[in-house]
Amino acid sequence: MNLHTKITLQSQEPKIDYNSELLLLGSCFAENIGEKFEYFKFKNKINPFGILFHPKAIETFLWMATQGEKYTDTDLFYINEQWHCFDAHSSLSNADQNVVLSNLNNALTATRENIKSATHIFITLGTAWVYRLKSLDMVVANCHKIPQREFEKELLSIDEINQCLQNCIHLVKGVNPSAEIVFTVSPVRHSKDGFVENNRSKSHLITSVHQIIHENKNLSYFPSYEIMMDELRDYRFYDLDMIHPSSLAIHYIWERFSEIWISEKTAQIMNRVEEIKKGMMHRPFNPKSEQYLLFLQKLEAKKYQLYKEYPHMIWG
Secondary structure (H helix, E strand, O other): OOOOOOOOOOOOOOOEOOOOEEEEEEHHHHHHHHHHHHOOOOOOEEOOOOOOOOOHHHHHHHHHHHOOOOHHHHEEEEEEEEEEOOOOOOHHOOOOOHHHHHHHHHHHHHHHHHHHHHOOOEEOOOOOOEEEOOOEEEOOOOOOOOOOHHHEEOOHHHHHHHHHEEEEEHHHHHOOOEEEEEEOOOOOOHHHHHHHHHHHHHHHHHHHHHHHHHHHHOEEEEEEEHHHHHHOOOHEEEOOOOOOEEEEHHHHHHHHHHHHHHHHHHHHHHHHHHHHHHHHHOOOOOOOOHHHHHHHHHHHHHHHHHHHOOOOOOOO
């Protein structure tokens, strides 16, 4: 008797290895997977503008980065004792206006270089619901706790999402034609929109992504949403808020991702990295014992060997 449904996954190329350069953009699930890459010491960048939930926010960010645009003080606003930008997450907000501008523009410059050298770019779509600021008639990436009466809530149509994604692809390919773009839809449910509304949103995103992939080359889809909904169909795989995937679920989805995107040779190096990570977390009974000092020497030798093979692996 089979009590578990499993999504069929096809092996993907080009495989990710320790020479790959990765850029992850979008919903908070991009950060979850990005943190896995970070843990295993891959060359990766995660959400330079913070979490971007919807396709239009990602499109705006890619436009600003690839076209060499810059933000000025007129693009910022002051509320709740901090300066903010409607195109970025509140993690980039600051009490000092100059700090915000510097961080925004430095992120744009760095991202353009990241896109140029990227082998894989991951775009995670979280929602098709957007908020339009009435006073400026613009869709924002983040409302920054401005009262909701200042916005109109809209559901992007499939055609609108298609156009956003086509624009994202064009912007990336204009800088780096060989980059592999991998789309995924976040399994995080946007319950504040309402559960029926969340399902409408996800269905628009999924339909659009598959239409775009069918029409373009060098595009892939990883079914993180489907794995969460069908393979992990149980609330024990959710965090305490019953909305976000638990750490166990994230680890499971990462393992499924690794099956098709990471080669066996790379997985062996990941094991060496994890061995060092666990060694660094070890807490001895006697820090001055000869046995522990020998353990530290061997650990440093393992770090140095990996550093010689992969100079980007800097150990703290």
